[in-house]
Amino acid sequence: MRDPDGLIARAGVRGDPDRDQHFLVDDRVLDRLPTYLTDCDPEKTTGTEADTTPTETTTAPETETAPDTETAPDTIDTSHLLEIGGGTGALTDRLLELGTETDRVTVVERDSELASFLRTEFSDEIDAGRLTVIEGDALEVDLPEFTASVSNLPYGVSSEITFRLLPEGRPLVLMFQQEFAERMVAEPGTSEYGRLSVSTQHYADAELVESIPKEAFSPPPAVQSAVVRLCPREPDYEVADEDFFLRFVKALFTQRRKTIRNAIRNTAHISGLDAPEAVVDAADEDLLQKRADAMAPAEFAALAELASDVGAPEGGDE
């Protein structure tokens, strides 16, 4: 296992906070990060059509069509791990150790000096086909088909990167600023609950698994960090138009202190609703009296479906 301080010394760099460079130097934290993947349910994390639930409820023949458990994986697929923001490679090294000799890691690093160092430091792994270094901006480069990601994200773009990864339906273990992590995992009725919570939990079960002190990084960031595990699954509600649902939630949370009735009326320019008044007329009175921060994701989904039916949403301005 490579020593994180040794990697920084060999790279001859100092992390630049202005470029989101805070390198992990605590071995115990580095060791723990990949292990958090294992608590996701592998059956739900295929990243493709995971839904094997029978849709016929009454006409299923009484033959040997038992639920297909034979093909269900019993461990998380780590055959191709993605790391966003490789830095000097301390986490990359752990991810390479996690897999077997046929497993692969792809690391994306924007800083050309660091990308070049990674290519030199890990030349054996690259030659063996076990590591690919993509030099570029994680928001712009083509990402490979990965099976899971473990990343200490650049905080300046952590939200954008996360919402690039979440729709892929893969298990993610990601490092964020503590306050951001708390908002991702927040429950309705708490002050942290908001658009970020609903959008995150639309894609995955989100759990804050560990807070990380500043001293675990070099240089230390200004605030404490936290690790969030995101286990993908289908939400327990249905939305026909995902873009509209997310836009509607965004709109209603811009007025979080107003009732849902007024929020629907005041935010049509964001949600794209043509007929907000028709939605207010059709919605349940109890719901209309709530505020956005008391609404469970399933309640937003039901309201979004109603709004789609009667409010004639247009394509919005994401």
Ligand SMILES: C[S@@+](CC[C@H](N)C(=O)[O-])C[C@H]1O[C@@H](n2cnc3c(N)ncnc32)[C@H](O)[C@@H]1O
């Ligand atoms: C918090 S550091 C983590 C480094 C390393 N993984 C570790 O844990 O020590 C984030 C890394 O992301 C890189 N980075 C910053 N913005 C990026 C972007 N838009 N795309 C890809 N990498 C980026 C930085 O250069 C830095 O190396």
